[in-house]
Amino acid sequence: MAATIIDVARLAGVSMKTVSRVMNNEASVSEKTREKVAEAAKELNYTPNRAARGLAGAKSYLIAMLYDIPSPGYTINLQKGANQACREHGYYLVVEPLDTSRPDMRGDVSNLMSRLNVDGVILAPPLCDNAEVVRLLTDKGTPFISIAPTDDSGERPTVKMDDVRAAAEMTSYLIAKGHKDIGFVKGHPLHSASDLRFSGFKNAMTKAGLSVYSEWVEDGDFTYKSGVEAGVKILSGSNKPTAIFASNDDAAAGVMAAAGRLGLKVPEDVSVVGFDDTPIASSVWPRLTTIRQPVSEMGYQAAKLLVSKEDSEQTVFSLEHDLIERESTSQIN
Numbered sequence: 001m002a003a004t005i006i007d008v009a010r011l012a013g014v015s016m017k018t019v020s021r022v023m024n025n026e027a028s029v030s031e032k033t034r035e036k037v038a039e040a041a042k043e044l045n046y047t048p049n050r051a052a053r054g055l056a057g058a059k060s061y062l063i064a065m066l067y068d069i070p071s072p073g074y075t076i077n078l079q080k081g082a083n084q085a086c087r088e089h090g091y092y093l094v095v096e097p098l099d100t101s102r103p104d105m106r107g108d109v110s111n112l113m114s115r116l117n118v119d120g121v122i123l124a125p126p127l128c129d130n131a132e133v134v135r136l137l138t139d140k141g142t143p144f145i146s147i148a149p150t151d152d153s154g155e156r157p158t159v160k161m162d163d164v165r166a167a168a169e170m171t172s173y174l175i176a177k178g179h180k181d182i183g184f185v186k187g188h189p190l191h192s193a194s195d196l197r198f199s200g201f202k203n204a205m206t207k208a209g210l211s212v213y214s215e216w217v218e219d220g221d222f223t224y225k226s227g228v229e230a231g232v233k234i235l236s237g238s239n240k241p242t243a244i245f246a247s248n249d250d251a252a253a254g255v256m257a258a259a260g261r262l263g264l265k266v267p268e269d270v271s272v273v274g275f276d277d278t279p280i281a282s283s284v285w286p287r288l289t290t291i292r293q294p295v296s297e298m299g300y301q302a303a304k305l306l307v308s309k310e311d312s313e314q315t316v317f318s319l320e321h322d323l324i325e326r327e328s329t330s331q332i333n
Contacts, residue, residue: 003044012040024090060117061091063306065299066109066133067124068100071222071250073278074295075124078147081299082122089307094118098127100190106132113142120144120306122299126190145302150192158316159302163193166291166321167200168207170245170273173289173323175208178332179243179271183216185230185255187247191222197247197275216241220251224280227254228261235262235270242270242332249274249281252288256328267330277324286327294319 005023009016014033021029022037029037040046065082067075079095086093094116098108113121113136121144127133128146134156137144148160174182184201187194198217205212215237218230227246231254234244246252252274256266266272266286274281277292297319305317 003041003046005046007044008037008040008046011044012036059119062094062116062118063091063120063122063303064094064096064112064116064118065122065124065303066096066098066112066127068098068127071248071276071278073249073280074276077278077295078122078124078299081296081301082303083299085300085303086307089304091119091303091307093303100126100130105130106136109133109136113137113140118142122302122306123147123149125149125192126188129190129192143306145305147298147302148193150195152316156315157305159298159305159319160316161293161298161319161321163196164200164203166293166323167197167245167275168204169200169321169323170275170291171201171204172208173325174243174245174271174273174329175204175210177243177271177329179241180210181213181216181241181243182210183218183234183241183244184212185218185220185227185234185244185246185251187251188221189219194222194247201245213241215239216244220247222248222250224250224254224257227251228258229254231255231258232262235259235264240270243329244270244272246272246274249276249278249288249290252290252328253280253284256284256286256288267328271329273329277322281324282326289326289329290324292322292324294321 005016005019009019019037022034063086083093121137121142123144124147128149145157149158152158152160186198202212216234218233220226220230244255246255252272255272259266259270264270274288274290277290281288281290301317
């Protein structure tokens with residue numbers, strides 16, 4: 001028969017409550033006692049019954065990550081970080097895709113929460129900006145963390161990076177390489193990051209005394225296909241920019257493909273940069289100059305805030321980015 005918490009308590013010479021505290025990583029246990037319980041559990045090959053723990057402590061030890069993001073690289077990195085934090089604290093991560101275009105998003109999330117009985121929720125963009133979803137979780141009293149929402153006033157826990165500053169830095173990098181004619185591919189219209197990155201681009205262009213031409217700005221949706229379509233439109237005219245800044249790496253890879261389709265070389269004829277530093281950035285050739293967004297770290301921090309027992313008055317956690325220079329850009333005169 002499988003060992004029980006009673007067996008572990010008896011072998012370790014402690015109470016069942018103490019064993020439970022050790023298994024739940026509670027701080028109110030001495031290191032010596034913690035070691036005794038761990039040794040007893042190992043000797044008995046004891047594994048905590050997650051369902052029983054949930055019933056006893058009104059906890060499911062489940063954290064849900066809800067997303068609707070067209071970029072698979074972003075989602076995978078976010079999940080990777082969140083999963084690591086959950087494992088460190090004895091929780092499991094449940095990843096659920098949702099369709100933000102459905103009219104009854106509130107009903108979808110309500111049904112999901114009823115079935116899973118999670119202890120907390122990570123809201124990836126654009127779900128973090130869905131008022132119905134936010135209101136539902138608030139009404140249910142379900143703890144949640146927003147990843148990069150539009151509203152980062154501090155009224156709800158948030159993990160983010162400064163998209164405006166990062167986009168401005170990338171634009172300034174292109175300007176420093178001699179580029180004055182720069183095009184831009186926007187991101188998904190429902191994502192707050194789309195407007196923020198475009199704002200950073202415009203801010204840097206204005207600061208440098210350069211114009212943003214509407215014929216060199218195209219809508220996208222963070223997908224490779226939208227990057228191809230936008231790249232063809234921007235580069236088909238007789239008057240072409242010398243560089244194009246795409247709002248994410250998938251779209252930037254699409255712009256590079258569009259350039260090749262039109263007989264243009266990257267970076268000799270047009271420099272291309274992206275955003276996020278997802279795997280595609282180093283898979284395409286030439287490799288993509290991009291902003292490395294700390295996506296995995298954001299997932300880790302969000303999950304940690306939900307599962308750890310640390311009290312903090314801080315509600316907005318802002319992480320730093322890096323500009324990664326690769327072969328998709330060149331200096332011009």
